[in-house]
Amino acid sequence: MTRLNQISYDNFEDAIRSSGIRLRTGPFTTNLSTKLRDVIHNLYLLYADHTVSIEPGFSDFHLKIHQPSFFRRWYHPQVNFSFDGLTPFNPLPRPQAYAIFEWGLNWCISNYSHQYLMLHSAVLEKNGHAVIFPGAPGAGKSTLCAALSLSEWRLFSDEVALIEPVSNNLVSNPRPISLKNKSIEIIKAFSGEAIIGKTIYDTSKGTIAHMQPPVESVHRSNEKAKPKIIAFPKFIPGAKKSLIPLTKGEAFIKLCENAFNYSTLGLKGFDMMSELIDQCDCYQFEYSDLNDAIDTFNSIVPQKPL
Amino acid sequence: MRKTQAYHFNTEVWSVARVGVFHWKKWPDSDAVILYFSGNGDTHLLTYLGYLILEELRKSPKTQPELIQVLTALIKNPDEVLPFPTEMVKAHLFHLKKIGLVVS
Amino acid sequence: MNLLLRILQKPSISSTYDDQQWDLLIRQARSAGLLAHLYHRFINADVFDSIPQKVKHHLNSEFILSNRQHDAARWEISQIQQALEELGLPIVLLKGAAYLQTGLPSSSGRFFSDIDILVPRTILIDTEQRLERWGWYTTHHDEYDQKYYRKWMHEIPPLQHITRKSTIDVHHNILPLTARLHPDPEKLIASSVQINEEFELYVLCPEDMVLHSATHLFHDGELEHGLRDLVDLDRLLRHFGEDDEYWERLVNRSVELELSRPLYYALHYTSAILKTPVPEAILKSDKLDRPSAPMAFLMDKLLMRALMPAHHSCDDWFTGTARWLLYIRSHYLRMPIHLLIPHLFHKSFIRPYNEWKEARKMDKSQNLSKPKTESKPEIDIFE
Structure with a gap:
C-alpha cells in the first residue's frame, strides 16, 4: 500500500480501468474500477493522501462505476453504480458519476458495517x-x-x-x-x-x-x-x-x-x-x-x- | 355509549406485553426516562408516570382503579393532598397500548 | 472457483486461506445469503477466533443483522399468535419461522423475509379477518392477482402489517391446488407438533418439515435462494438424522404424502453438494421416486448450476439458461399448461402494459418530462 500521490496518474488510470484499485479509507478497503475519466481524475485529486494498492487482496466492497448500456452513451447518457455485480440503484445522469461513487460508498458502509x-x-x-x-x-x-x-x-x-x-x-x-x-x-x-x-x-x-x-x-x-x-x-x-x-x-x-x-x-x-x-x-x-x-x-x- | 365505555375501563385488566423485557435508562437532569423494549425493539422517551405505570403492571396485571390506588400510594406526599390525575393515567394507558407496551 | 461449497462442507479448511481467498469467499457467501450462516459454522467449528479481523467484521455485521431479524420475527409470531388464539385451532408455523421458534440448528443465521403459516382451509377467511384486525392487510390489490391466488394457489395473497411492514403468507397447503403433486394438508396438520403447551402454535413433524423444504426447493421454488434452501435441508437432515430410525420414517412418509420425487432430489443433492450423511441404503431405496435416466441427467446439468451461489465467479456459459429453464419448470409444475400459458402471458405482457399505462397517466398529470422508475430506491439517502 502506498499513498496515491506517490503513484503516477498514468499507472493509477491503467489500474483502475482494468482490475481496479484498492482504496483505503479508515477501516474500510474498497475495490473500485471505472473507465470514466472524470471519476478517475477527481479521485486522483481528492484521495491524493489516501493509501491505495494496485495488488489484489482483501477488499470490503467491490464497486464499479460504469455506463449502463452502449446506446445510451449518446442519448441521455447515464451512469450506474454496481456493488459486486448488483446494481442496487437507478442510474443517474452521466455527469453525476463521481457523486454516485461517493454516495454508493456511503451506502455500502451504512448497510454492511453493523460491527459499529x-x-x-x-x-x-x-x-x-x-x-x-x-x-x-x-x-x-x-x-x-x-x-x-x-x-x-x-x-x-x-x-x-x-x-x-x-x-x-x-x-x-x-x-x-x-x-x-x-x-x-x-x-x-x-x-x-x-x-x-x-x-x-x-x-x-x-x-x-x-x-x-x-x-x-x-x-x-x-x-x-x-x-x-x-x-x-x-x-x-x-x-x-x-x-x-x-x-x-x-x-x-x-x-x-x-x-x-x-x-x-x-x-x-x-x-x-x-x-x-x-x-x-x-x-x-x-x-x-x-x-x-x-x-x-x-x-x-x-x-x-x- | 360513554357510560359503557367508562364501565369497561374500570374492569378491564391491563398488563404488559407478553413477549419482551423493559430496559430503562435515566439521568438526573430530567424526570423523563428512556425505555428500550426488547419485544419489538422500539425505544421511547417516557414520562416518569409512564415508567411507574409500566413497572407496576409488570409486577402484576391491574385494572385502572387498582393501578391508581397503587400509584397514589407510591407518590404520596405528606405535606400536601392532591387528587390523583386519573385522566392522565388513562391517556398514558392508551398511549402505551398504541405503542405495543401494554395490552388490555 | 467455488470456495463457499468447500467451506460449507468443512469450515476448518479456512485456516489455510489467504487474503484473496477470503475476499472471494465473503462475496460468494453474501450473494448466496449465507454470510450469517457462515458466522455460526465458524463458531461451531471453533475456528472463528483465527479468522483475520477484517473478515470477521463482515461475519459479525451479518450476524447482528440476522439476530435483529430473528428478534423481529419472534415479535411478529407473538402478534400472530395473539391475533389468532381465539380461533382455538392449531396455527402451524412453516419454514424459517418454524426453525426459529423451535431453535433448530437450521435457524442460526438464516435470513427470512416473511412469516409463513399453515391453517385449515375452512378457517382461511376467518384467519384473514382476524389478522386484518391486528393490522395486516392484503398487498395485492390487482384483481387478477387476487383471483389467481384464491383460485389456484396454496396460499392467499401475502398480508402486510400496516405499520411494521412485516409480511405473512397464510397457506392452506404446501403446494398449489393446480400442482402435479397433491399432498394432503389434513395429514400435515394432523401430525404437526405443538411447540409449547401454553400456546396453540405448532410446527410440522420432523419428516414433514424436511418434505416441505424439499418440495419447496425442488418442485415449487424458482430457486432464487437455491443454495440457502439446500443448506436448510442439510441442517435439518443432519439434525433429525441423528436418530437412526428417522430416515426410514422419512421415506415412508414421502410415499404417503406423494412427495417421494422431491425427497429423492433433496437427498441426492444434499449428499452430492454438501456431503450430508444420508445412509447409502436410503439413497438407493426403491420407495423413492427417481426420475428416468435422461431426465436425471438433464436435471443434474440444470440444478448443479442453479444451486450454486448467485455470484459471477460461480457462473459459466450455461448458468443463466439453467436458471431460466428451472423457472419455467417451476411454473409448469404448478399448473397445467392450459392455465400456465395465459398466466405467464399475463405476467409478462398484460401487467407491464397496465403498469406502463399507469405510469403514463402519472407523467401526464404531473407534467414531468423526466422518466421516473421507482422500482429501485434512490441512492441519495445522504445529505
Whole structure:
C-alpha cells in the first residue's frame, strides 16, 4: 500500500480501468474500477493522501462505476453504480458519476458495517476529544465540518460516526467532504487552502463539489478518539450563535433519529447509545457565522488530557 | 355509549406485553426516562408516570382503579393532598397500548 | 472457483486461506445469503477466533443483522399468535419461522423475509379477518392477482402489517391446488407438533418439515435462494438424522404424502453438494421416486448450476439458461399448461402494459418530462 500521490496518474488510470484499485479509507478497503475519466481524475485529486494498492487482496466492497448500456452513451447518457455485480440503484445522469461513487460508498458502509454503531453525523477531533455533529439535511453540518477541518480540527468523517463496541471509541474514516450549493463558495472564501474537486450540477441536492480532506487527518486515520461533545447544528441566516444544553433523554432520542443502525443493533445499540450519552455533553447549536462557530467549539473542547 | 365505555375501563385488566423485557435508562437532569423494549425493539422517551405505570403492571396485571390506588400510594406526599390525575393515567394507558407496551 | 461449497462442507479448511481467498469467499457467501450462516459454522467449528479481523467484521455485521431479524420475527409470531388464539385451532408455523421458534440448528443465521403459516382451509377467511384486525392487510390489490391466488394457489395473497411492514403468507397447503403433486394438508396438520403447551402454535413433524423444504426447493421454488434452501435441508437432515430410525420414517412418509420425487432430489443433492450423511441404503431405496435416466441427467446439468451461489465467479456459459429453464419448470409444475400459458402471458405482457399505462397517466398529470422508475430506491439517502 502506498499513498496515491506517490503513484503516477498514468499507472493509477491503467489500474483502475482494468482490475481496479484498492482504496483505503479508515477501516474500510474498497475495490473500485471505472473507465470514466472524470471519476478517475477527481479521485486522483481528492484521495491524493489516501493509501491505495494496485495488488489484489482483501477488499470490503467491490464497486464499479460504469455506463449502463452502449446506446445510451449518446442519448441521455447515464451512469450506474454496481456493488459486486448488483446494481442496487437507478442510474443517474452521466455527469453525476463521481457523486454516485461517493454516495454508493456511503451506502455500502451504512448497510454492511453493523460491527459499529453508525450515526449520520460529522465527527471532528481536537485535543484528543471528539465532537459529534449529527445532521438533518440542510442543517449546515458539512459546511461546519469543512470549516473546522480547515481550522486545526482533525476530520474523522463528514457523513458517518463509527462507534466501536466495548471501548465506545470513535473510529476515523476521513473522506472528501461533500459541499452543496452556497457552501462551495463559502468554503472557498473561508480558506485559500481548501482544495475542491469538480463541480457537479443538477443533482437531487443541487450543485455539489467535494473538498479534499486535510493531509494530517488522512495520515492519522488509524488514531481513534473518545466522544466528548454532541452538538446538533442548525444554520440560521443572521442568527446569533447559541449553544443550548439538551437533556440527556432528549439527546438520546434525537440521536436515535440520526442513527443508521441503532435499531439493528437491538439491546447492544441501546447500551452503546446509553454509554455514549453518559460520556458526552449534549447541545443544540445555532449559528450563522463560521468563525463564531469555530470559536465556540475551540472554547468548549477540554484541553488535552495529561 | 360513554357510560359503557367508562364501565369497561374500570374492569378491564391491563398488563404488559407478553413477549419482551423493559430496559430503562435515566439521568438526573430530567424526570423523563428512556425505555428500550426488547419485544419489538422500539425505544421511547417516557414520562416518569409512564415508567411507574409500566413497572407496576409488570409486577402484576391491574385494572385502572387498582393501578391508581397503587400509584397514589407510591407518590404520596405528606405535606400536601392532591387528587390523583386519573385522566392522565388513562391517556398514558392508551398511549402505551398504541405503542405495543401494554395490552388490555 | 467455488470456495463457499468447500467451506460449507468443512469450515476448518479456512485456516489455510489467504487474503484473496477470503475476499472471494465473503462475496460468494453474501450473494448466496449465507454470510450469517457462515458466522455460526465458524463458531461451531471453533475456528472463528483465527479468522483475520477484517473478515470477521463482515461475519459479525451479518450476524447482528440476522439476530435483529430473528428478534423481529419472534415479535411478529407473538402478534400472530395473539391475533389468532381465539380461533382455538392449531396455527402451524412453516419454514424459517418454524426453525426459529423451535431453535433448530437450521435457524442460526438464516435470513427470512416473511412469516409463513399453515391453517385449515375452512378457517382461511376467518384467519384473514382476524389478522386484518391486528393490522395486516392484503398487498395485492390487482384483481387478477387476487383471483389467481384464491383460485389456484396454496396460499392467499401475502398480508402486510400496516405499520411494521412485516409480511405473512397464510397457506392452506404446501403446494398449489393446480400442482402435479397433491399432498394432503389434513395429514400435515394432523401430525404437526405443538411447540409449547401454553400456546396453540405448532410446527410440522420432523419428516414433514424436511418434505416441505424439499418440495419447496425442488418442485415449487424458482430457486432464487437455491443454495440457502439446500443448506436448510442439510441442517435439518443432519439434525433429525441423528436418530437412526428417522430416515426410514422419512421415506415412508414421502410415499404417503406423494412427495417421494422431491425427497429423492433433496437427498441426492444434499449428499452430492454438501456431503450430508444420508445412509447409502436410503439413497438407493426403491420407495423413492427417481426420475428416468435422461431426465436425471438433464436435471443434474440444470440444478448443479442453479444451486450454486448467485455470484459471477460461480457462473459459466450455461448458468443463466439453467436458471431460466428451472423457472419455467417451476411454473409448469404448478399448473397445467392450459392455465400456465395465459398466466405467464399475463405476467409478462398484460401487467407491464397496465403498469406502463399507469405510469403514463402519472407523467401526464404531473407534467414531468423526466422518466421516473421507482422500482429501485434512490441512492441519495445522504445529505
